[in-house]
Amino acid sequence: xxxxxxxxxxxxxxxxxxxxxxxxxxxxxxxxxxxxxxxxxxxxxxxxxxxxxxxxxxxxxxxxxxxxxxxxxxxxxxxxxxxxxxxxxxxxxxxxxxxxxxxxxxxxxxxxxxxxxxxxxxxxxxxxxxxxxxxxxxxxxxxxxxxxxxxxxxxxxxxxxxxxxxxxxxxxxxxxxxxxxxxxxxxxxxxxxxxxxxxxxxxxxxxxxxxxxxxxxxxxxxxxxxxxxxxxxxxxxxxxxxxxxxxxxxxxxxxxxxxxxxxxxxxxxxxxxxx
Amino acid sequence: xxxxxxxxxxxxxxxxxxxxxxxxxxxxxxxxxxxxxxxxxxxxxxxxxxxxxxxxxxxxxxxxxxxxxxxxxxxxxxxxxxxxxxxxxxxxxxxxxxxxxxxxxxxxxxxxxxxxxxxxxxxxxxxxxxxxxxxxxxxxxxxxxxxxxxxxxxxxxxxxxxxxxxxxxxxxxxxxxxxxxxxxxxxxxxxxxxxxxxxxxxxxxxxxxxxxxxxxxxxxxxxxxxxxxxxxxxxxxxxxxxxxxxxxxxxxxxxxxxxxxxxxxxxxxxxxxxxxxxxxxxxxxxxxxxxxxxxxxxxxxxxxxxxxxxxxxxxxxxxxxxxxxxxxxxxxxxxxxxxxxxxxxxxxxxxxxxxxxxxxxxxxxxxxxxxxxxxxxxxxxxxxxxxxxxxxxxxxxxxxxxxxxxxxxxxxxxxxxxxxxxxxxxxxxxxxxxxxxxxxxxxxxxxxxxxxxxxxxxxxxxxx
Numbered sequence: 001x002x003x004x005x006x007x008x009x010x011x012x013x014x015x016x017x018x019x020x021x022x023x024x025x026x027x028x029x030x031x032x033x034x035x036x037x038x039x040x041x042x043x044x045x046x047x048x049x050x051x052x053x054x055x056x057x058x059x060x061x062x063x064x065x066x067x068x069x070x071x072x073x074x075x076x077x078x079x080x081x082x083x084x085x086x087x088x089x090x091x092x093x094x095x096x097x098x099x100x101x102x103x104x105x106x107x108x109x110x111x112x113x114x115x116x117x118x119x120x121x122x123x124x125x126x127x128x129x130x131x132x133x134x135x136x137x138x139x140x141x142x143x144x145x146x147x148x149x150x151x152x153x154x155x156x157x158x159x160x161x162x163x164x165x166x167x168x169x170x171x172x173x174x175x176x177x178x179x180x181x182x183x184x185x186x187x188x189x190x191x192x193x194x195x196x197x198x199x200x201x202x203x204x205x206x207x208x209x210x211x212x213x214x215x216x217x218x219x220x221x222x223x224x225x226x227x228x229x230x231x232x233x234x235x236x237x238x239x240x241x242x243x244x245x246x247x248x249x250x251x252x253x254x255x256x257x258x259x260x261x262x263x264x265x266x267x268x269x270x271x272x273x274x275x
Numbered sequence: 276x277x278x279x280x281x282x283x284x285x286x287x288x289x290x291x292x293x294x295x296x297x298x299x300x301x302x303x304x305x306x307x308x309x310x311x312x313x314x315x316x317x318x319x320x321x322x323x324x325x326x327x328x329x330x331x332x333x334x335x336x337x338x339x340x341x342x343x344x345x346x347x348x349x350x351x352x353x354x355x356x357x358x359x360x361x362x363x364x365x366x367x368x369x370x371x372x373x374x375x376x377x378x379x380x381x382x383x384x385x386x387x388x389x390x391x392x393x394x395x396x397x398x399x400x401x402x403x404x405x406x407x408x409x410x411x412x413x414x415x416x417x418x419x420x421x422x423x424x425x426x427x428x429x430x431x432x433x434x435x436x437x438x439x440x441x442x443x444x445x446x447x448x449x450x451x452x453x454x455x456x457x458x459x460x461x462x463x464x465x466x467x468x469x470x471x472x473x474x475x476x477x478x479x480x481x482x483x484x485x486x487x488x489x490x491x492x493x494x495x496x497x498x499x500x501x502x503x504x505x506x507x508x509x510x511x512x513x514x515x516x517x518x519x520x521x522x523x524x525x526x527x528x529x530x531x532x533x534x535x536x537x538x539x540x541x542x543x544x545x546x547x548x549x550x551x552x553x554x555x556x557x558x559x560x561x562x563x564x565x566x567x568x569x570x571x572x573x574x575x576x577x578x579x580x581x582x583x584x585x586x587x588x589x590x591x592x593x594x595x596x597x598x599x600x601x602x603x604x605x606x607x608x609x610x611x612x613x614x615x616x617x618x619x620x621x622x623x624x625x626x627x628x629x630x631x632x633x634x635x636x637x638x639x640x641x642x643x644x645x646x647x648x649x650x651x652x653x654x655x656x657x658x659x660x661x662x663x664x665x666x667x668x669x670x671x672x673x674x675x676x677x678x679x680x681x682x683x684x685x686x687x688x689x690x691x692x693x694x695x696x697x698x699x700x701x702x703x704x705x706x707x708x709x710x711x712x713x714x715x716x717x718x719x720x721x722x723x724x725x726x727x728x729x730x731x732x733x734x735x736x737x738x739x
Contacts, residue, residue: 133622
């Protein structure tokens, strides 16, 4: 209970903070913008749950789908923007239901910003708990146009950030990688909605400076007070493939037990929580 | 928790409505705003849910895909393969079957029931009588169990189930659960390497350590190589045999106990193992009855797995204590062994993963073993060294998977290759081609004995 009071206070402070900035019309610093964006994109609430449907369309218009439930818990006990607490460790549990060949498969991540993530895969037909190497975070997530890093978040420290323009709706941030040799892009720009700090459009430019990959937020719902992306797309202009990601049954602050993110629940899915 | 969410929602919505009242309406044509620097595309239009028509807590539509407490899934597949050389003891058709797997899961208030059945039409092995222990006949029961949690720190799973633990990749030291070697060598899907066990699995969880205790009331043997589908070196005949000399066994009636104590420390998974039971495939011979036997066996072991450099490393050891030949001087019972495994896996470049393993079998009491053998028999080496490589390459948006798993033993001078190409045609259909290729200088080594079983196979599968 103590924790939830603290949460409430933090949520309030945060809400007030976000809105305060729009009242004041003063442009926040670049760091403030990217920090808040990282927060609203990946860390809202102490934990969360969503049902996700991915529709992958290839260059010939053929569609493939993926359906899964994501459970997520934050290690930091607060949503405070102070001390960058929200940039802390996170655990994610991804339970697949479709297509048939991945039914009941589980993918689990212990996200360690600044370090290497730990990843596991559970294959139900073999009752096998596999550990997977996570060297390249910019590899396709389950065959879609989203990368692992798009799903779990890119370390803020991996890029330098520059506010290049603002208009009525957006802060436009240019992000340049600190180690360009590790990534396939030369920079990416983000259109960040001024009031909610949600990234509405992200454009990735290749090493020659050509736009080749675009992420768009197509629908936003406010759930339990948190502005939440409920539909987004990722389009790869080079491969001419596109993935639509639709979220349903989004909820926050469920008090998810931390034990979910262990081998026990890889082998025996917490079915009541996944409904 | 709910209270706090509600409170914050109420206040946030008030604040939001206040804030949204202030800014002017967005002009049309916002997307062609000219003042952006060159190189930037026009600003995106606000998505639905943001901007003017925004309501604080929108009525969020959830898909009407109400979860059924009863789930039915499965697949149908057809699989065919042939031997690439003639084998005087086996059919040229290595596999020809159609399989329907139905998987049912039903959730009740306090427990979950799982049932997975395979209906099989097998044109190679037309044995009609069903034997669910050995997986023979037109019906195979993969899973039939009930799962429940008597307390927060305890899980129980009772009935027929697939069990796996340990760190090896297609190599097993402390995983003493039943394997189906016939399926593995004949080109069935990799999941069929695991044969089901009829067991009671009880798991205890605590902050210091977790414990799995598995009891098989009746010994569950491997679906071992008996000559029916795969020809092998028969030490009694001193040559390769198959259908001409099927292995007849005397199965023990005792039980098996498997124990694992494990914990994750930081990013490292550590485990201790124990097993009390029998060799899982025939490892003894009763000269008086002429039957192969499963001598008593006790296994102690340990494993560790975790990140190393850019990949995942694993280590596993085990001591196989062959209780019926503790001196190592009985030629009809397998000697004790020490087994060791070290592995490493890393993604080399995007979508290309390499895994390598080194594995050792060290035969105990080797001098006694050699002394006890008849002069004509072909002895094993004291040390069997084995190297494995797994290469996995994903192409065509990860829909086409190229893979090669290779075993190579420098001491036995033999090898086993498992190449495979798997294509996901769409969400339901997939197709694959693959092979099982054995090589060896000598007929009695582990992989060399299977030299007449080289096969190629193809399969199509429809999942639902």
